Amino acid sequence: MKNEQLPLQAQEGEGTAAGVPMTMIQALRSAMDVMLARNPDVVVFGQDVGYFGGVFRCTDGLQKKYGNQRVFDAPISEGGIVGVAVGMAAYGLRPVAEIQFADYFYPASDQIVSEAARLRYRSAGDFTSPITLRMPCGGGIYGGQTHSQSPEALFTHVCGLRTVMPSNPYDAKGLLIAAIECDDPVIFLEPKRLYNGPFDGHHDRPSTPWSEHPKGLVPEGYYSLPLEQAAVLKPGRDVTVVTYGTMVFVAEAAARELGVDAEIIDLRSIWPLDLAAITASVKKTGRCVVLHEATRTSGFGAELVALIQEHCFYHLEVPITRVTGWDTPYPHAQEWDYFPGPARVAAALQQAMEA
Template sequence: MTQMNMIQAINSAHENLLERDKSVVVFGEDAGYFGGVFNATEGLQEKFGKQRCFDTPISEGGIIGAAIGMAVNGLKPLVEIQFSDYIYPGFDQIVSEAARIRYRSAADFTVPLTIRTPCGGGIRGGQTHSQSPEAIFTHVSGLKTIMVSNPYDAKGLLIAAVEDPDPVIFFEPKRLYNGPFSGDPAAPSQSWENHEFGDVPEKYYSLPLGKARVVKEGADLSIITYGTMVHVSLAAAEKSGLDVEVIDLRTLSPIDLETITASVQKTGRCLVVHEATFTGGYGGEILSLIQENCFYNLEAPIRRVAGWDIPYPHAFEWEYFPGLDRVVRAINIVMEG
């Protein structure tokens, strides 16, 4: 095992994949020679040659459209959309094409394609470098949607995504690239060093898609969350002084309903937390599933903590960000209910 931050873990996944399988090809804006604006593909072109890891035009629809054609022709494209805020020009190719080609052709054609994209705020990125658009993709039939929260999962799930025979959208909260984040911007920044999930095997391994992780067991209340908010929820759990269970969904779609319901049936209280905007967010889906499956186990109304229904404001990102205090406050409300 080696200590890696999330970028190093993602880079290591690429390296293992490129080494193992000639059909894996990596590309994106600035992803080749330069190694990506977050260094996720650093060194790959040098090691594997410019035909296996290359730069592209600034054309997300072109990147994804071409990747679909490559996937149809036997390759396994692993592409980067530089920021998830930039993914929209490729939306039609994802939703109308990649997600539906297997279905519309009755499996005559399939699209093994992985789209990686950094998401989330807390890095002073303003409204065009901070969004969390996962719910737009979880709504689409035929897509698998992942959001990771640590280096170990990032590597194992990225390899699983590339191994998967269908299209996968892989969200990387960029606030977590260098370390976990408690949700308190004034606190000293943390690193992945000495963190349980910063310990990452250098060898090839994959983790199952569609499986949540119980990050912390507890009996009083369940927090269902993913991405950056896993770490904020852990900090809030500690601050609350209560015995809180924290579940990291990891794969949003297909959802691990069994792990969620087992937890809520045990605790009887539930809080759903995500960084994305509130209305129409994936939290609404999780909450509905809990209501349908655990209503008679509930001792209090379920609550959601999410970003406000506004664009990510540059100078006020900590007012937008659903930080530690908001999560703690919500825990207390659910406990009182």
């Protein structure tokens, strides 16, 4: 399905139960469309998001519909984009700012960490920071070292920030709407590899269209999902796999190929974390594999392992295993060797089952 085939929608109230087929790009655009229509304080801006509709076309058509005072382009200055968003939020707006690639957030680190994240605390609650920072993340498009990083762990270290990463169109729309409505700054990470379809981990293109996936059906109107609630995508008894983003589909493929009854938990909200869902699953299965695309050392998987160890130690049958990206600068031509694939995940599951 081409992006242009789905018209912009801005309906009040709940969408239809079944929804309509959308890619993740279309679902994100629908979320912004709905919120622009519902709340005049919402503004959308960033590099190329206005007239051009964004480098991935996520904002295509929004400026034409809402005008260039509500949807507009920004200079190539990430610090300027976030700094302006902080000022907007302090004066009552709800900015949705796009950092064109997550790799580009570094020039805006001070504005994110020292201003956006601390505004509520520093003002003793007089000001809030309802900022949503959309950032395409991860690899899979041969973007090289500066267009492929997964920096989620850096954001989870900062008090005052929320960090979200959806794995499918249905969650993407509901979580983005919730992020825009949230009074705290939300880092909204969007796996580029999932924009146009889910992956089975074996190929560099979507394995199936989102229209054939149950979570590719998205209500056209308003709905939101809790920002701190994980999803149990597949119940199981043998082993728990804790993951998020693109790796959800790699975990599913690995469990299917190995024939393991794995319970797969999609975090959705990386921080704050739904620790209750994780511990309930691990206490049931007694085994756990943590999976993410980012590098291993100081990756968010390390925090997950520590928390699971603290809360589930007497229920664990075997040590917790991590499957991650390599501790190396992001490769270009070899990126599919860098990603944790079904073979590496299946080996970890096999190890957990045989220990």
